[in-house]
Amino acid sequence: MNVKTVTINADRLAASIHELGQFGLNEGGGLDRTTFTEPELKARDWLKEQLSKLNVDVYTDEAANIWGKRVGKKRKSIVCGSHIDTVPNGGKFDGALGVLIGLEMLRTLEENGIETEHDVELVSFSAEEPNPFGLSTFGSRAISGKLTAQQIKDVKNAEGIRVTDALAKAGGIPEQLDHCVRKEDELLAYLEVHIEQGKRLVDAHVPLGVVTGITGIYREELTIKGVPNHAGTTVMTDRSDALVAAAELIVTVKNVCTDFPKAELVGTVGQVHVLPNATNIIPGEVVLAVEIRGEKTEDVNKVQQELQEKKSYVETTYGVHIETKVMLNQAPVEMSEYIMKTMERQADIAGFSTMRLGSMAGHDAAHMASLTPSGMIFVPSVDGKSHCPEEESSMNDIEKAANVCLHSLLEIDQEGGSV
Incomplete structure (x- = not known):
């Protein structure tokens, strides 16, 4: 068989997207399949059932990540995957698409009798999305050694449920979480297909995005007194009005990021708490949650510097005092140039145009990149919508991404990988 002509079964993939999309489906058409809830646990069972029909080793690790391994000639793995948990009232493509394309690739390899040089693994990571336990990208952080049993032992949600209990219910072993860490020398590459969750591909009329890197995220809490x-x-x-001072800072974040010469930098003030929050009292204290995202560390630092200069001006002008607490300072992560070129080459062979772009959202691939060369393909999001019931991507684009991912995997398998 000429593996260069092998393609995935688009109808079967579409059926899988529909089937998985029934777990957590609400009356408004959105998905409520948040981490470790009953709908998510049922979706996990469905995925394990699909994997059990194939000639793969299926297991759940200590972090409750679901794995399906197809054994190759050499014991080094090319891993494909993403996650199947959703945000509240989310869509059926975010995360799930990467898992289901990985599943479809395993099916395609098996039904065509393709023997790979290396093991091929599908992974569905636990708790990628922000969740009531405050532990997003849980599974990928755990296997990359960035989340330990000690760190999670006392974590509870607002209802007092321990994450260790929820993890155990999903098949994990919380007290042995550290045992799930994967070693660099057992991995060859990580590939992930994901929806873009923005409009850059749609606006450019390009069907496939080759991801150059995953955004850095800087968050700080500002208390204006x-x-x-x-x-x-x-x-x-x-007056020393804390809210008026806060308003100037909010507008500053917007203006600095809008005027920045690169499109792949954004700033948001997503939370505002006003005290005493009464109609007839001048606000005495305001707490702001500020977030800056950018593809380059130096870009994020430049925005931070301009914001710091504005803070000094605001303190003097409005007679307030500003306290800053850094909540997160996550550096950007670059994807593998070798994998990017492989994806572009396979897309070119298939006659599909591509566009390089950075990811402005966080992904499991950011943590996998610390273990092995990693790459992502973005599929256009209709109207740029995501994290909502209207989230949609066309099967035409999805099929293209799946086939490019499949043949990128096969090329990496034959070449033995590279950084």
Whole structure:
């Protein structure tokens, strides 16, 4: 058989997307399949059932990641996957697409009798999405040694449920979490197909995105302290209004990021808490959650610097005091140039145009990149919508991405990988 002509079964893949999309389906058409809930546990069972029909070794590791390994001639693995948990009222493509394309690739290899030089593994990572336990990218952090049993032992959600209990219910072994760490010398590459969750591919009329890197994320909590006072009897020139000061900082974040010369940098103030939050009292304290995302560390640092300069101006101008607490400072992660070129070459062979772009959302691939050369393919998101019931990608684009991923895997398998 000429493996260069092998393609995935698009109808079967579409059916799998539909089937998995029934778990957690709500009346509004969205998916409520958040981490370790009953719908997510049922979706896990469905995935394990599909894998059990293939000639693969199926197991759940200590972090409750689901694995399906197809044994090759050499004991070094090419891993493909993503996650099947969703945000509340989310869509059926985010994460799930990468897992289902990985499943379809395993099916395609088996039904065509293709023997690979290396093991091929599918992984469905636990708890990629932000969740009530506050532990996103749980599974990929665990296998890359960035999340330990000690770190999770006392974690609970708002209802008092321990993450260790929820993890055990999903098939994990929380007290042995550290045992799931994968070694660099047992991995050859990691591939992930994901929806873009933005409009860059749609606007460019390009069917496939080759991801260059995964955004750095900087988050800080700003506490602006003014002076609360009577809103009717305090004249405007005598005020130290924390909310007015906060408003200037919010606009600064927007303006600095809008004026930045690169499109792949964004800033958001997503939370505002005002105290005492009363109609007739001048706000005495405001807490802001500021987030900056960018593909390059130096770009994020430049925005931080401009924001710091504005803080000093605001303190002097409005008579307030600003305290800064850094909540997260996650460096950007580059994808493998070798894998990017492999994906582009396979797309070119198939006659599909591609576009390089950075990911402005976090992904499991960011953690896998610390273990092995990693690469991602983005599929266009209709109207750029994601994390909502309207999330959609065309099967035409999905089929292209799946076949490019399949043949990228086969090329990497034959060449033995490279950084």
